[in-house]
Amino acid sequence: MCMSSDCRHFGHRHSIQCIVPPHMLKVLALRGDDATAKMAKALLQQNEKLREERAEQPVGGMVAVQSAPGVFVSNALAAAPQPATLKREIFDGGQRATLPGTRLRGEGDPPSGDASADAAYDGAGDVFDLYSAEFSRNSLDGNGLTLTATVHHRRNYNNAFWDGRQMAYGDGDGRIFQTFTELSVIGHEMTHGVVQFSGGLDYQGQSGALNESIADVFGSLVLQRKHGQDVGDADWLVGKGILGPTINGVALRSLKAPGTAYSDVLLGKDPQPYHMDLFVTTTDDNGGVHINSGIPNHAFFLYCVYLGGNAWERPGQIWYRALQKLNNPMATFAEWAAETVDAAIELHGMGSLEMVMLRRAWKLVGIAV
Amino acid sequence: MIVKITSSGGLPGMGIDKTIDGGRLPAAMQAKLQAAFDPAVLRRLEQATPHPGAADMHDYRVTVTDDSGAVHRFKLSEASMPAETLDLIDDL
Ligand SMILES: [Zn+2]
Ligand SMILES: [Zn+2]
Numbered sequence: 001m002c003m004s005s006d007c008r009h010f011g012h013r014h015s016i017q018c019i020v021p022p023h024m025l026k027v028l029a030l031r032g033d034d035a036t037a038k039m040a041k042a043l044l045q046q047n048e049k050l051r052e053e054r055a056e057q058p059v060g061g062m063v064a065v066q067s068a069p070g071v072f073v074s075n076a077l078a079a080a081p082q083p084a085t086l087k088r089e090i091f092d093g094g095q096r097a098t099l100p101g102t103r104l105r106g107e108g109d110p111p112s113g114d115a116s117a118d119a120a121y122d123g124a125g126d127v128f129d130l131y132s133a134e135f136s137r138n139s140l141d142g143n144g145l146t147l148t149a150t151v152h153h154r155r156n157y158n159n160a161f162w163d164g165r166q167m168a169y170g171d172g173d174g175r176i177f178q179t180f181t182e183l184s185v186i187g188h189e190m191t192h193g194v195v196q197f198s199g200g201l202d203y204q205g206q207s208g209a210l211n212e213s214i215a216d217v218f219g220s221l222v223l224q225r226k227h228g229q230d231v232g233d234a235d236w237l238v239g240k241g242i243l244g245p246t247i248n249g250v251a252l253r254s255l256k257a258p259g260t261a262y263s264d265v266l267l268g269k270d271p272q273p274y275h276m277d278l279f280v281t282t283t284d285d286n287g288g289v290h291i292n293s294g295i296p297n298h299a300f301f302l303y304c305v306y307l308g309g310n311a312w313e314r315p316g317q318i319w320y321r322a323l324q325k326l327n328n329p330m331a332t333f334a335e336w337a338a339e340t341v342d343a344a345i346e347l348h349g350m351g352s353l354e355m356v357m358l359r360r361a362w363k364l365v366g367i368a369v
Numbered sequence: 370m371i372v373k374i375t376s377s378g379g380l381p382g383m384g385i386d387k388t389i390d391g392g393r394l395p396a397a398m399q400a401k402l403q404a405a406f407d408p409a410v411l412r413r414l415e416q417a418t419p420h421p422g423a424a425d426m427h428d429y430r431v432t433v434t435d436d437s438g439a440v441h442r443f444k445l446s447e448a449s450m451p452a453e454t455l456d457l458i459d460d461l
Contacts, residue, residue, distance in 0.1 A: 097455035155459040159379040159427065163448060164420030177381070185380065189425065196422025203424055211424060239380075252381055267383065286428070290382030 084132040085144040088124050090117045093153040093168065100150045100166060116151040116181045120169060123186035123222075124149060130187070130222050131194065134312055135320045140193035147190070151181060160185055162192035175244045176266055184238045185252075187222035191215040200329045207329060208289035210336050213296035217319060220255055221312040231304045231311050237261065255301040258294030274298040276333070276366030295365050296333060303361035307354065314354060318343045337362045337369040370399075372406050373432040374458060376447075380425040389461045402461070405454040406433050408441040417449030429458075 087107045091100040092114065105112040105121055112118055124147045131137040139145040148166035157170025160180040167189045169180040192215050195201055201211035216238050224234045239252030239261075249262020249270070258272035272294030273279060279295065282288045300319065304311040321343040328335060341358055348354035362369050370391035376384030391402045404410070411431060419426065427447040434440050447455070 095459075097452035097459070099452075154455060157459070158381060158383070159425065161380065161425035161447075162423060163426065164422040176383075180380070188380070192422070192424035195424075200422055202421075215424065267381075271382070284377040285382050286378060288382075290378070290380070 082138040082142070082144065084128070084138050086125065086128050086132075086139070087144070087146045088121055088128075089146055089148045090121050090124075091148070091150045092117065093150045095152055095155045095171075097154050099153075099163070099168060100148055101152075104151075114151070116169065116171065116179065119179075119181035120149045120151050120167070120186065123181065123183050124167075124190065126183060126226050127187045127190045127222050130218070130225055130312065134225070134316060137194070140190060141197040145193075145197075160189055162189045162196075164196065167193075172242070172244070176247060177242055178244050179242050182239055182242050183226060184219040184223045184240065185242065186219075188215040188219035188238060191218040194218070195323065198323050199327055201326075201331060202329045203286050203289060205287040205289075206292070206332045208286050209292040210296060210331060210333065212289045212293035213300070214319065214323060216253060216255060216293060216297050217300050218316075221316050224310070225312045231308055234311065236301055243267070253294070253297070255297040258298050272297075274365060295367075296336065299337070299361045299365045299367065302364055303358050306357040306361060314348075318347060318354070318358070321347065333367055334369065337367045341369050370403055370406065370436060371434040372402065373434075375430045376427040377430075378426065378428045384427060385458075387458070387461075394461070398461070401457060405451070405457050406431065408433055408435065408443075411441070411443045411445065414445055414449050414451075415443050417446065419446040419448035423448055 088105075089100075089103065089107070090105040090112070091102060092104045093099070093101040104114060104117045112121075128139060128147065131139070139147065150166065150168045151171075153160075153168040153170050156173035158172055158177045160167070160169045167186070169185075169189075170177075172178050172180060192211065195211050195214055201207045201214070203211055219238050220234070220236060223229075227233075235251075236256035237251035237254055240250060242252065243249050243262065244266075247262060247267055248264040249267065251261045253270070253272060254261045258274040259270050261270040261272075263269045271280065271291045273292060274294055275298075276295060280288045280291045282291070285291065300315065304315045307314055318340055322336070322339040325343065326336070326339050328339075331339070341355060341362075344352065344355045344358045359369055372389045372391070373387070374389070375386045378384065389402065391399050394402060411433065429443075429445045429447065429450065431443045431445060432440060433443070
C-alpha cells in the first residue's frame with residue numbers, strides 16, 4: 001500500500017486519506033509498528049477534519065466494536081437503526097461530462113417530465129426503501145447520505161457508474177443501448193455506494209468481481225422486492241430492456257444463467273462464467289470484474305433456489321451481513337464465501353438448512369467452503 | 370496529431386474504439402485536440418488515482434502520434450480525465 005502519493009480526481013487534489021480508507025487507517029493505528037501507527041493516527045485526524053468539512057464523502061464508515069478491540073464492523077450493523085431520511089437530488093447532465101449538471105428535481109418535487117430523471121428519482125426511492133426496510137440502513141452510507149444522480153450524462157454514452165459520491169446514467173447510443181435508468185441498474189450503481197461505505201472491495205480482480213456481484217445481487221433484489229416476486233417468479237436479469245431494439249439479447253447479465261444474456265454481432269457474446277473452471281483471466285476491465293462476477297452471482301441464485309421464498313429475505317440478509325462484517329477490501333471469492341457461511345451460522349445456527357445449502361451452492365460453482 | 374482511443378470497463382464491460390486525425394479537423398478543433406491530448410498533460414493525468422469506491426467507470430487507453438511521428442501511450446481512468454476532454458472524445 002502506498003502511503004505517500006497524492007490522489008487526484010474530479011479536478012481537485014487531496015492527500016492519502018482518499019486512498020487508504022479510514023477503517024484501514026484505524027487498523028494500522030492499532031496494529032502497525034510505532035512509526036506506522038503514528039502516521040495512521042495523524043492521517044485519521046486529518047480525515048476527521050476533512051469529514052467535518054464535508055468536502056467529499058468518506059469511504060469507510062467502519063467503527064470499532066467496543067466489546068472486541070481490533071474488530072471492525074460497518075457502523076450500519078454496530079449502531080442502533082437510524083430513522084430513514086430519504087433525500088434525492090436529480091441533475092440533468094445535458095449530454096456533457098461535467099458533474100453533477102443542472103438540478104432538475106429535488107426531494108418531494110413533482111415529476112419533472114423528463115422520463116430518465118423521473119425514473120432515476122423513483123428508482124433511488126425504491127433502492128433506499130430496500131436498504132431501509134429490510135436492512136435498517138439509512139441510505140448508502142448508513143447516515144442519510146443525499147442520493148445524487150445525473151441523467152443524460154455524456155453523449156451516446158453506453159454506461160452508468162458510481163463515482164464515489166454520486167450516480168451517473170448515460171442515455172445509450174440508441175443502437176446498442178437505449179437507456180440506463182432501469183431499476184436493477186439503478187440498484188446496481190447505488191449498491192456500489194453501499195459497498196464503498198461498508199469498508200470497500202478493491203476494484204480489481206476477484207475483490208473487484210465481488211464488488212460487481214454484490215451490486216448485481218442487490219440490483220436484482222430491488223427489482224424482485226418491488227414486484228413482489230419470489231425466487232421462482234423472478235427473471236434474475238440485470239438491465240432487462242436496456243439493450244437496443246435490434247440487439248439479440250434480453251439483458252446485461254443473468255444471475256440464473258450467466259453467459260446467456262446476449263449474443264449479438266454488435267455487442268458480442270455475454271462473457272460471464274458460472275463456475276470457477278471457466279474463470280476468465282484478462283487485464284481488461286480491471287481484471288474482468290464484470291465477467292467473473294458471474295460466478296458469485298450464480299452461487300447466490302442457486303442458494304436462493306435451494307431456500308425458496310423471497311430472495312431478499314434469508315439470502316439477502318446473509319449477503320448483507322457478510323458485507324458488513326467482511327472487513328477485507330482485498331477479499332477473494334473463497335474468503336467472501338466463508339464470510340457468507342459465517343453469516344448464515346450467526347443468523348440461523350451451525351448445521352442449519354441455511355448453512356448447509358449455502359455451502360452446497362458455493363460448491364456447485366467450484367468454491368469449497 | 371493522431372489520437373487513438375480505446376476503452377474497457379464500464380457497467381456493460383464493453384468500450385469504444387476511435388481514431389481521431391487532427392489533420393482533418395478545422396483549425397479551432399485541432400487546437401482543442403492538441404491541448405487536451407498533449408502528451409505532457411496526459412502523463413500528468415495518468416498519475417491520478419480514481420476515487421477508491423468508484424465503480425463502472427471506463428479505463429481509456431490513448432495512443433498519441435505527434436506531428437514528429439513519435440508515439441506516446443497512456444492508460445487513463447475516466448474519473449481522472451477533465452470533462453472537456455471527455456466531451457471532445459464524445460464529439461469527435
Ligand atoms: Zn478523493
Ligand atoms: Zn458495477
